[in-house]
Amino acid sequence: MTSRSLLAMLAVWALLSGPAAAQTSNPEAWSRVKAPIWSSLVAGVAAAAPGILGINERDAACAPCGSTAVPTFDRWAIRPPVSGWSLASDVALVGLGTALTADIARQDNGLRRSAVMVESVAWTFALTQVTKALVARKRPVLYTEAAGGAVDEVDAQRSFPSGHTAVAFALATGYWLDGAGHRTVAHWAALGGAAAIGAARVAAAAHFPSDVLAGAALGAATAVLVHEIRF
Numbered sequence: 001m002t003s004r005s006l007l008a009m010l011a012v013w014a015l016l017s018g019p020a021a022a023q024t025s026n027p028e029a030w031s032r033v034k035a036p037i038w039s040s041l042v043a044g045v046a047a048a049a050p051g052i053l054g055i056n057e058r059d060a061a062c063a064p065c066g067s068t069a070v071p072t073f074d075r076w077a078i079r080p081p082v083s084g085w086s087l088a089s090d091v092a093l094v095g096l097g098t099a100l101t102a103d104i105a106r107q108d109n110g111l112r113r114s115a116v117m118v119e120s121v122a123w124t125f126a127l128t129q130v131t132k133a134l135v136a137r138k139r140p141v142l143y144t145e146a147a148g149g150a151v152d153e154v155d156a157q158r159s160f161p162s163g164h165t166a167v168a169f170a171l172a173t174g175y176w177l178d179g180a181g182h183r184t185v186a187h188w189a190a191l192g193g194a195a196a197i198g199a200a201r202v203a204a205a206a207h208f209p210s211d212v213l214a215g216a217a218l219g220a221a222t223a224v225l226v227h228e229i230r231f
Contacts, residue, residue: 033115036230040115043122050133056157060142063151067143074208080146085204089164089197096168096193097121100175103186112230117174120226124170124219125163131218132158140205162207162215168194169219177227194219 050056067078105114137160141150150156172194179187198212207215 032112036112036115036119040119040122043119043126046126047122047129050129055133056136057154060138060147060151060157062147063142064144064147065138065142070143070208071210074210077202077205077208078140078143079205080144081141081205082203085200086206089200089204089206092193092197092200093164093168096190096197097171100171100190104175104178113178116226116230117171117178119230120170120174120223121167123226124166124222127218127222128161128163128166128215131161132163135160137208137211140208144205159207160211160214161218162198162201162211164201165194165198165207165212165215166219166222168197169216170223171219173220173223174227177223 067075070078101114101117104110104117107113136157139150139156139159141147142156172190175190176183176187194216198216201207201212202209
């Protein structure tokens with residue numbers, strides 16, 4: 001998950017929710033979203049902390065690295081990056097966020113409900129960024145012949161957990177919880193879309209399967225926690 005993807009979803013939320021809030025007859029419309037907005041801003045600061053503090057910002061010690069240190073469960077995923085799948089996961093994530101945020105923002109009390117979704121995404125993004133820096137797990141590329149071109153990239157050592165998958169599951173889980181009592185095919189499709197994004201990250205050789213599973217768990221758990229706090 002990149003900051004550009006998060007900013008894209010925030011822009012969609014502002015465009016869809018702003019006019020609704022401005023036209024509402026309820027003067028408390030914006031007051032109900034102050035807490036999620038401030039919380040999201042705090043999450044943004046937390047997400048920037050690893051870069052500000054320079055946590056584990058060093059070149060990889062090997063290029064290529066020995067794959068024997070990689071668990072058997074993950075080892076089969078080692079191969080050079082596949083740009084097509086990587087781009088597909090970027091587009092799918094922004095599309096998922098846009099579609100789900102748009103749907104929620106247009107419903108009753110959509111301003112607050114979509115703000116809570118943005119909050120869960122912001123905290124998921126922050127937690128993944130901090131965890132990536134602290135764990136400093138090498139991406140699959142560093143175990144291949146293409147390692148030389150990525151050895152000096154900090155992001156090449158930010159594999160665990162998968163940010164794309166975490167945010168996708170935060171979105172899908174938040175949407176699922178929001179639809180309690182009247183779930184439709186769209187809610188199931190959102191979960192399927194999140195799973196597809198995770199699969200695409202492995203297909204792109206951007207992550208190991210365990211990175212994706214951890215990202216899914218982190219995103220879903222964060223969405224549940226934020227939803228419980230707000231509702």
